[in-house]
Amino acid sequence: VTGSLLIEGAQVVSSQGTRIQDVFVDGQRIQVLGDPGTLQVRADRTLDARGLYLLPGVIDAHVHFRQPGYEWKEDLASGSRAAAAGGVTTFFDMPNTSPPTVHLSDLRDKKELAAKHSWVNYNFFLGATPHNLPVLSEPMNIPGIKVFMGSSTGDLLIDDPQVLRQIFMVSAHLIAVHAEDEATLVANQKQLKLTGTMEDHLRIRTPEAALKASSLAAEMAIHFKKRLHILHLTTAQEVAWLKQLKSPWITSEVCPHHVFLSAPKGVARLNTLAKVNPPIRSEEHQMALWAALKSGTIQTMASDHAPHTRAEKERPYPEAPSGMPGVETMLPLMLQQVHQNEISLNQVVGWLCEKPAEIFRVQGRGKIQEGYQADLVLVDMETEWVIQGTQLQSKAGWTAFEGWKVKGRPVMTFVNGTCVYRNGTMVSMPAGQEARIGGPS
Numbered sequence: 018v019t020g021s022l023l024i025e026g027a028q029v030v031s032s033q034g035t036r037i038q039d040v041f042v043d044g045q046r047i048q049v050l051g052d053p054g055t056l057q058v059r060a061d062r063t064l065d066a067r068g069l070y071l072l073p074g075v076i077d078a079h080v081h082f083r084q085p086g087y088e089w090k091e092d093l094a095s096g097s098r099a100a101a102a103g104g105v106t107t108f109f110d111m112p113n114t115s116p117p118t119v120h121l122s123d124l125r126d127k128k129e130l131a132a133k134h135s136w137v138n139y140n141f142f143l144g145a146t147p148h149n150l151p152v153l154s155e156p157m158n159i160p161g162i163k164v165f166m167g168s169s170t171g172d173l174l175i176d177d178p179q180v181l182r183q184i185f186m187v188s189a190h191l192i193a194v195h196a197e198d199e200a201t202l203v204a205n206q207k208q209l210k211l212t213g214t215m216e217d218h219l220r221i222r223t224p225e226a227a228l229k230a231s232s233l234a235a236e237m238a239i240h241f242k243k244r245l246h247i248l249h250l251t252t253a254q255e256v257a258w259l260k261q262l263k264s265p266w267i268t269s270e271v272c273p274h275h276v277f278l279s280a281p282k283g284v285a286r287l288n289t290l291a292k293v294n295p296p297i298r299s300e301e302h303q304m305a306l307w308a309a310l311k312s313g314t315i316q317t318m319a320s321d322h323a324p325h326t327r328a329e330k331e332r333p334y335p336e337a338p339s340g341m342p343g344v345e346t347m348l349p350l351m352l353q354q355v356h357q358n359e360i361s362l363n364q365v366v367g368w369l370c371e372k373p374a375e376i377f378r379v380q381g382r383g384k385i386q387e388g389y390q391a392d393l394v395l396v397d398m399e400t401e402w403v404i405q406g407t408q409l410q411s412k413a414g415w416t417a418f419e420g421w422k423v424k425g426r427p428v429m430t431f432v433n434g435t436c437v438y439r440n441g442t443m444v445s446m447p448a449g450q451e452a453r454i455g456g457p458s
């Protein structure tokens with residue numbers, strides 16, 4: 018039983034501004050907000066939040082929680098704990114599990130698991146294969162269809178433009194793409210004199226491969242009038258192209274590791290721990306991504322939390338798998354960026370909460386507004402701490418941001434009105450619900 022709660026005097030943040038308000042939560046929902054001391058409500062409990070910031074819970078639209086099939090890397094319980102600790106109250110998980118999420122029954126199985134084990138709200142992408150086209154047109158409560166245009170972890174590769182075309186033709190949902198052109202990757206692998214080091218990763222997965230796939234997907238989205246969300250943008254070329262394209266059918270995402278790290282300097286020490294697809298590129302690309310986020314050419318940030326064990330990641334290149342954990346460090350890294358006056362807290366709420374809700378048509382979440390679900394994060398902007406992999410909730414036990422000093426940290430996370438995380442500890446019970454997605458595209 019959640020009862021009612023009055024959160025008093027927090028700095029309430031939206032993309033539009035920040036103001037001190039009282040927030041009254043009754044059961045699962047935000048009932049009413051108002052100036053301090055003005056709400057005529059009788060609350061079961063009150064929480065003095067003066068000096069703290071209240072943000073809408075983050076909607077992380079790109080995670081790999083590895084269940085079913087790879088539970089030694091992560092599962093829905095541990096992944097969602099990491100989410101809650103990082104201020105993430107809703108996640109959308111990717112279909113490259115084992116079995117992959119490609120049939121309605123796979124989707125149902127995952128949702129049943131999440132209903133039991135997830136500490137935060139959830140939903141799941143369905144993966145496209147050359148063999149499940151009829152499923153893609155079915156009405157389903159999902160954020161979208163995931164298409165891997167370039168090979169990555171798992172076996173959901175779509176490298177035939179004709180199949181891609183059919184996917185765009187029949188899909189009744191938003192299409193999210195991993196955009197790297199497989200033919201280019203394969204050709205590079207064959208033609209280049211490879212060194213067997215991490216440098217190969219950048220030489221194989223070129224900006225040209227990314228741009229080629231992004232623009233092919235965009236062409237089809239525009240032709241078939243389907244919504245396209247380009248995942249983890251990494252290149253200055255794609256940013257420049259998107260800026261002039263300005264299509265209402267196309268949105269995009271950037272990931273923390275691509276804006277907080279750059280090659281070669283920033284990843285040298287990390288070696289294969291920094292192996293991700295698409296790769297972490299040079300500072301020139303990194304700066305272009307920040308600029309695109311600030312200008313609105315890129316609308317959202319998501320973690321692409323893709324954990325592997327440290328032992329797996331320490332295998333030599335190229336055997337070390339691609340991907341790194343990130344769901345728990347995304348918001349703290351952005352808070353640190355706020356302290357450095359690079360960005361504002363209002364922008365963070367826009368990129369991590371409001372825009373994902375808008376793009377994926379998430380019902381009743383992503384804002385602190387009357388009638389919305391009480392998915393809330395209370396942030397102490399003055400706490401200084403050091404990111405340490407062993408202290409994080411993810412099973413990975415490591416992070417690319419090991420030793421980074423950051424200022425600002427979620428101190429309480431509420432999911433549907435229930436506090437599930439408080440000062441470093443999980444409290445209460447898994448309270449996640451299936452996130453409702455608005456009508457078909």
Ligand SMILES: [Zn+2]
Pocket residue numbers: 079080081111321323
């Ligand atoms: Zn991913």
